[in-house]
Amino acid sequence: MATTTRTPETHGTTRTHNDCDPATRVTRSLLGYGVLAGPFYVSVALAQVFTRDGFDPAVHQWSMLALGDHGWIQVANLTLTGLMLVAFAVGLGRALTPGRGARWAPRLVAAYGISLVAAGAFRADAAYGFPVGTAEGPGDISWHGMLHLAAGAVGFTCLAVACFVLARRYTADGRLTWAVFSRIVGVVFLAGFGAVAVGAGAAAANLAFTAAIVLVFGWITAVALDRYRRTVSPS
Template sequence: MTEQMTTTTSAATTCDPAVRVTKSLLAYGVIAGPLYVAVSLIEVFTRAGFDPTRHAWSMLSNGDRGWVHITNFLVSGLMTIAFAVGLRRVLGTGAGARWAPRLIGGYGVSLIAAGLLRADPGLGFPVGTPDGPGTISWHGYGHFAAGAIGFSCLIAACFVLARRFAAEGAAGWAWSSRVVGVVFGASFLGLTAGAGASWSLLAFTGAVLLVSGWQAAVAVNRYRRASH
């Protein structure tokens, strides 16, 4: 009798429409970061004239195939916002319940803004562009501003979620979130200070891979807890 009641309760939880919606929203968080990275890497190795030691990924928004990277920004941003909504639903109350989703959502909005406001061409990319930094247009400034705001939101989210994990007794998750926040923040500062130096571009690329993996891992963690 007890076993039957347990099975019935489990089935009811699994079929709960609210739980299904929450899990669907969280699933976008699993996809968003890896999708952006995968599409960008394909472009890095297939776009003529692109050099990852000289050109930031954002510059892929230029040229005949620029629409691919713009779409990548927009889709990833929308998925990240959906993840933020799911995160708000699953966190409920307690540490970070309000600010973590807001910060993740802010990062998602920044991705959309970065897609709509293209980084300027330069340094010989796309092919035919004069070699050199070139001039910065209004949308180029807008792109940089969107990136600065979005990355700041993402760094802050790492520490807010670290506090949440600590409150839940998940020390490993808490420390790893802090490490990701520190590494990503340092790489962003290095990119700003490096003025396009190869080391700063490569370090920031590695940090993007790291934080994208972290976001996906957090989404998986909350997805598994969505029915509890």
Template sequence: MTTTTAPTATCDPAIAVTRSLLGYGILAGPFYVVVSVTEALTRSGFDPTRHAWSMLSNGSLGWIHIANFVLTGLMTLAFAIGLRRALGTGAASTWAPRLIAVYAISLIAAGALRADPGNGFPAGTPAGPGPMSWHGTGHFLAGFIGFTSLIVACFVLARRFAADGETRWAWSAWIVGVLFGLGFIAVAAGGGASWSILAFTAAVIMVCAWLAAVALHTYRQAAPQL
């Protein structure tokens, strides 16, 4: 009687590294949102309708949000590297990872360049926006560059998804890019109005969730075919 042995799955080291890097993209967005929401709910004097999450970098516990920025940026940078490896050639294979890498670096810069306190936060800060410092200006510029890069990355990835016949993913990329852009414009032009801060916060949560979903989708596609 002849016995057959099922083929043993082998782990391609290159695929394993790519999937590990993509895994950081699955974690980055949820990590940033969970830490930020926890801070927003527990930091004395913080009002989500009046204060953007970036302002959590101020005060005696500001180091937590600074670390949040830096760690999220490093995880997003790892994701960008993994995405470059996973996409191979074709539409968006070069520019989507590069644009996401710029966004990742902007997060690290946003941690290093603390947002200015204002509107009564942290406790003891006068009401109103207050003067803009050099690091506050740097924080704004880092955000502008990073968010613009991320918006463009959404549109570039939409082209890749469309080329691959993934229509729903292509539409999601277009929608997220447009909505995130509108959220960024709202907070930049809203003059600190509650609606603009809430709109931007919702846009940040949306784009973080979408990037995590894209990372998970790409992670699954990078699985070895047995």
């Protein structure tokens, strides 16, 4: 849907964002993937959380939804979300240039997107009774389970660092509320990741990590919307 803006040079006439030059339209389209990625991932995951037999959100992490007969749904969810984030990262780089964070913020977000694709390709190991029929307890770690954990560790770390990189950009731009918000999200996300890393299988750790995932995807959506609204055609 087109939105309108008034410009001094048109003396009260209006123009729509559909009148953007081609480069701006491409940038805004790429940023749009960042708006969609979080709601898409969270809604698809939650739909499975409440419908998959044997899945307990207090015990099992969302990545384990990739296991079992319907695991392809979560694999597709991880892959598509990861690709959307890579596209968003390209748009973010275009939207931030020139200025602080224009190089590293997009790279870090893209690394997280790639890690999601890798997490879908290398599935987590069955554990704690899921899928149904799996023995209770943490179980053995396979080679693909190890790669899954490695992808998560790299991706989560990159995304947390991206929060702080963008916080510096917001500070440089004089947008202190956004800077504080980004730093809080980075800290909370790191804390949630640390909690699940040392307390896998513990209800409090899993729920804290799930909350951190929802929060950081909300942050991505907010940042994408912010950059989308601020990306305009050169005069």
